[in-house]
Amino acid sequence: MVASNLSKSFGSKTIFAGVSFDIEDGVWAIIGPNGSGKTTLLRIMAGLLKASSGAMEWFDKEKKHERFQLPGRIAMCSPDLGLYKEMTVFENARFFADLARVPVPDFVAWGLSGHIGKRYHELSAGLKQRAKLMTAFAVARDVILLDEPEQHLDAEGKAILDNMVSSFGGPVVIATNNPWKEWRKIAQF
Amino acid sequence: MRSFRALLAKEIRVAFRGRHLVGVGFGLAIVLSATLGFSLAGTKVGERVIASLLWIIVMFSSSDTLSRSFAKEEDEGTADQLRLRVPMPSVFLAKTLANAFFVLLIACVVFPLLCFWLGVRLSALPLVGLLVLIGCPALSFAQGFVGYLMSRGRALSAAYPVIVMPVILPLLVCLVLATSQALAEGTFSINLVVVIISESLAALVAGLVLVPYIEEE
Numbered sequence: 198m199v200a201s202n203l204s205k206s207f208g209s210k211t212i213f214a215g216v217s218f219d220i221e222d223g224v225w226a227i228i229g230p231n232g233s234g235k236t237t238l239l240r241i242m243a244g245l246l247k248a249s250s251g252a253m254e255w256f257d258k259e260k261k262h263e264r265f266q267l268p269g270r271i272a273m274c275s276p277d278l279g280l281y282k283e284m285t286v287f288e289n290a291r292f293f294a295d296l297a298r299v300p301v302p303d304f305v306a307w308g309l310s311g312h313i314g315k316r317y318h319e320l321s322a323g324l325k326q327r328a329k330l331m332t333a334f335a336v337a338r339d340v341i342l343l344d345e346p347e348q349h350l351d352a353e354g355k356a357i358l359d360n361m362v363s364s365f366g367g368p369v370v371i372a373t374n375n376p377w378k379e380w381r382k383i384a385q386f
Numbered sequence: 387m388r389s390f391r392a393l394l395a396k397e398i399r400v401a402f403r404g405r406h407l408v409g410v411g412f413g414l415a416i417v418l419s420a421t422l423g424f425s426l427a428g429t430k431v432g433e434r435v436i437a438s439l440l441w442i443i444v445m446f447s448s449s450d451t452l453s454r455s456f457a458k459e460e461d462e463g464t465a466d467q468l469r470l471r472v473p474m475p476s477v478f479l480a481k482t483l484a485n486a487f488f489v490l491l492i493a494c495v496v497f498p499l500l501c502f503w504l505g506v507r508l509s510a511l512p513l514v515g516l517l518v519l520i521g522c523p524a525l526s527f528a529q530g531f532v533g534y535l536m537s538r539g540r541a542l543s544a545a546y547p548v549i550v551m552p553v554i555l556p557l558l559v560c561l562v563l564a565t566s567q568a569l570a571e572g573t574f575s576i577n578l579v580v581v582i583i584s585e586s587l588a589a590l591v592a593g594l595v596l597v598p599y600i601e602e603e
Contacts, residue, residue, distance in 0.1 A: 245466055247602070273470055279463035281396065283403035295392035296471040336471065 198242060198340065198368070203251035205237050212237050216251070220340075220368050227372040235372035236275065239342045242370065243273045272337035274329050275344035282318035286328050289317055293332045302335035307357055322349040327357070334361050343371045389472055390480060397455070397484035406454055407488055415447040415492045416499070423503025431504050437565035440500055441558055444493045445525060449550075452485040452529050456537030465537075474601050475594045478534055482590065485533075486526035493518045506569060513568035520579060521561045524586035528553045531593030538600055557585050 204214035212234040227235050240246040241253060255270070280289040286309055287301075294301050304310045307327050312320060320328060326349045333341060343362075347355055362369050401407045422439055459465035468477050497518055501511065532550045560578045567574040 243470060245469055271470060273466075275463075275466075277463050278466050280467070281400055281464055282462065283400045284396070288399070292392055292396050293467070293471065296389045296468075298388060 199254040200242070201252045201254075203238070203241065203248045203253065205234065205241065205246070206249045220370060222366075222368055224362055225368060225370045227370065228374065229372075230374055235374075236277065236344050239273065239275065239344050239370065239372050242340075243271050243342055245273075270339045271342060272333040272340070273342040273344070274333035274346060275342075276348060277344075278329065280317045280325075280328060280332065282316065285314055285316050286320070287313040289328065290332055290335065293336050297336035297338070299336060302331050304331070306361075307331040308353060323351055323354055326350055327354055330358060330361070334365065337365065337367070339367050341365060341367070341369050343369065345373055346371060347373070347375070390476055393468075393472070393477060393480035394484055397480055398487070401451070401455070401484065401488060404458075407451055411447050411451055411488065411492055412495055415443060415495045418443045418447065419496050419499035419503070423499060427503050432566075433569035434562065434566040436500065436504050436506065436569060437562045439504075440493075440496060440565060441521070441561050443496045443500075444489065444522070445554065445558060447492045447496070448485070448489040448525065449529070450533075451488055452481060452526065453533035453536040455481055455485070456534050460537050469601070473598070475597050478530065478593055478597045479590075481534075482526055482530035482593070483523075485530070486523035489526050490519070490522040493522050510569045510572060513572065513574060514565055517561065517565050517568060517574065517579075520582060521565075524557055524561070524582050525554070527586040527590040527593075528557050531589060531596065534593065534597060535600070553589055557582060560585075 198218075198220040200216060200218050203216040205212045216238065227238060229235050237246065241248050244255070281292070284292065286304070290304070290313075291301050304313050307330070309324065309327055309331060312324055312328075317325065317328065326346075330343075330346060333343070346358055346362075350358060362371070422443075456465075459468065465477075468474070497514070500506070506514070529550065532553060535549070560582045564574040564578040564582070567578075
């Protein structure tokens, strides 16, 4: 993922400008206070939002990808992204696994085996976050983007997340205002 | 195909477990049909009036199921989850097809009730049933893109009747004319059915083609 001179404005308000980076394998962090544009930058990286100026290149520099060609390659977990509250944890996981054509995730590894029959809206905030993270990791193919991933997680949840982040094969980009772990590579934003 | 099947199954599951389709869609259809049935029972009602009542009740009972479904996905952050996984035209098509099924179910409630209350001739039922089978998906296809647009721009929602009117009105008129012909004469003009099918397919294709452009912006 290569970003060149990215900027984003909403109306007359500039959120950020002149952001450039080159992300390869490993764990990367975007650290900054509230309102600094971390989530906006992640959404641009995920292809969910268009930058006001600058260029974002994904995957293969030889073959330029457009935003609409990205579906299925990037996974994201963010407070803005939800699961279906009418469906159970298992149904949500199976639905997104079917879309990504991958097996249903390991509920035991995420400490959710006792909750798979519960509807998403019946879960506590921490368990909802685990379910969202589990779904994101299950469907992630190339890159995973995590926006405040430790939000609502207890010590066990954070340990599971740490383990999953460390064992993920591709780049992991974490946006946080509270770096609770020292990552291998840290990009100060 | 596996992902499209999953999208369709999800639409049906979420709709039946949510309150809107059952509470508002079917509820409104039953209340309107029963009210009209009680009011008009025993009076001589013309075929064109029966046909108009049938399609107006079906349209109003199902008018916001699709736009609401799109808007709900945006509100709950599941629309972005889908954008990350599948092209949006697939989501649009799955929602529109699932909605066609819901409109058909609503018509299956309205149609027998109106037939019972207003004394529709039994010999006309197969042809009217065929028109319901053609008309419900047609209504859904015609509403699809407008419903999607509403979810993308909330400011547009107030303008829903204005935007949807040019798309829905010709379709409704054709459906009413064909249904009243079927009720009165036991036959209907094939030209009307051709117009209904062509317009609804054109609306569906326009939606599938335009969704990526709206997403890009």
